[in-house]
Amino acid sequence: MxxxxxxxxxxxxxxxxxxxxxxxxxxxxxxxxxxxxxxxxxxxxxxxxxxxxxxxxxxxxxxxxxxxxxxxxxxxxxxxxxxxxxxxxxxxxxxxxxxxxxxxxxxxxxxxxxxxxxxxxxxxxxxxxxxxxxxxxxxxxxxxxxxxxxxxxxxxxxxxxxxxxxxxxxxxxxxxxxxxxxxxxxxxxxxxxxxTHIARDLLDPHLDRPAAVAKMRRSNRAVKTLLMDQGIVSGVGNIYADEGLWAARVHGLRPGKALGPRVTARLLDATGEVMERALAAGGTSFDALYVDADGAAGFFARSLAVYGRAGQECRRCGTLLRAETIGGRSHVFCPRCQTRPRLPRER
The missing domain is CATH 3.20.190.10 (MutM-like, N-terminal)
Structure with a gap:
């Protein structure tokens, strides 16, 4: 999407x-x-x-x-x-x-x-x-x-x-x-x-960032799910959630409550910066659904760090990227740069 x-x-x-x-x-x-x-x-x-x-x-x-x-x-x-x-x-x-x-x-x-x-x-x-x-x-x-x-x-x-x-x-x-x-x-x-139910986005100068940080830190949900919650900040989907988490060195399974205010703010800033770079490149296109009528496409796909790159080397440390599922959505991450949290065992 x-x-x-x-x-x-x-x-x-x-x-x-x-x-x-x-x-x-x-x-x-x-x-x-x-x-x-x-x-x-x-x-x-x-x-x-x-x-x-x-x-x-x-x-x-x-x-x-x-x-x-x-x-x-x-x-x-x-x-x-x-x-x-x-x-x-x-x-x-x-x-x-x-x-x-x-x-x-x-x-x-x-x-x-x-x-x-x-x-x-x-x-x-x-x-x-x-x-x-x-x-x-x-x-x-x-x-x-x-x-x-x-x-x-x-x-x-x-x-x-x-x-x-x-x-x-x-x-x-x-x-x-x-x-x-x-x-x-x-x-x-x-x-x-x-x-009216849609929150402001990360590139909106009128976004209340402290309020967005507070909302994320009050939740036990996985941070990737929170990042894609259009009632907290809008505009982020699976692509830029993975890219922002990698840029901020945060694993998507970490609960919002486990993040400090500085880490949460850093994650929002990193995700916004990724989207700014993608915007300058016309966005991310993977198939004919995201091109103009003459076949021109956004070319940010060539700059993606993790999304769609499971099994390839991390652009930062060289470790092979992994994929798992969070909230029904795929999550690609670097096991070295983004430490996976230890979650309670299910009974």
Whole structure:
């Protein structure tokens, strides 16, 4: 499942291409991705047609596009979802697009000194001049109101999803509990009503880190499970949990209560740093589900220290990496760098 760096890469591309664009009509080819929409597909079409996207915002793995009527189009990519923008104007000739680019440059969470790598799908997997061509697994297409510079066949935002664990929905926005911006990409202190249970992420400057540390240290659960708990910190999945634990030299089975405050803070910092490096590389891609329409992929996979490398040498000490299961998820670790805790024997 895409984690914070992958979703942030998508968000940055959507902000660049969709901010200020209006939806002319909605084409639903498969209603299943709209299963969480109150009122069903008809309500989705009615509430979205004619609306204008004002930004693209992300918290953790959740992504939303605020609308000019105060609601938001919320997207969750699930296991295989892709949001593909195609046919849009280059955006360099309009003041609205220029403003979107400037805002996006400030909001992008990668290394500001590194080359900008847009690995979102900015072109469709078919000629832009053919408005009737549909990519495989296309579920929903939002046709954008034409502007100068768009492709002859028009511009659109596609939801392409093979497994359909994610989806789209229109929902109301509510004020954030702490009065801070809802997420990366907008200064507005607003968040979709059904995303309020999601904690801030490790790259959010408004995250209350001492509170996150305290929550983890109050629990007897394995620290890897805690790190992936979206109610404590969001955006961390199996990939970056393993990478952060290795970077901090902490075994994933250690209970939260067994960690000191400095070790816990070091773990959160290390995990955040790994995600920043992954974001600068466009995220981690392992298969065709995580590439853009031209086949471009995030290339952080080549920098992974432990995830997917069981049986290979530790990049730090040379010891062979091992794998075990924690909470139903695989955990790859170095037995020398990450000492496995001694757990009470089961009776």
């Amino acid at each position: 895409p984690e914070l760096p992958e979703v942030e890469t998508v968000r940055a591309g959507l902000a660049r291409h969709l901010t200020g664009r209006a939806v002319e009509r909605v084409e639903i080819l498969d209603p299943r991705p709209l299963r969480r929409q109150r009122g069903g597909p008809d309500a989705f079409v009615r509430r979205l047609t004619g609306r204008t996207f004002t930004a693209a915002v992300r918290r953790g793995k959740f992504l939303w596009l605020p609308l000019d009527d105060g609601d938001a189009l919320v997207a969750h990519l699930g296991m295989s979802g892709q949001l593909l923008v195609h046919g849009t104007a280059t955006g360099r000739n309009s003041s609205a697009a220029a403003g979107a680019d400037a805002q996006d440059a400030r909001a992008f969470l990668g290394d500001p000194g590194a080359p900008r790598v847009d690995l979102t799908a900015t072109r469709a997997p078919q000629p832009a001049g053919d408005p009737d061509a549909h990519p495989r697994h296309l579920r929903v297409r939002l046709h954008l109101r034409p502007i100068a510079g768009d492709a002859p066949g028009g511009a659109a935002l596609d939801l392409v999803d093979q497994r359909m664990f994610g989806g789209l929905r229109i929902t109301a926005m509510v004020p954030t509990a702490d009065g801070a911006p809802g997420g990366a990409g907008s200064p507005a202190p607003l968040i979709p009503v059904d995303v």
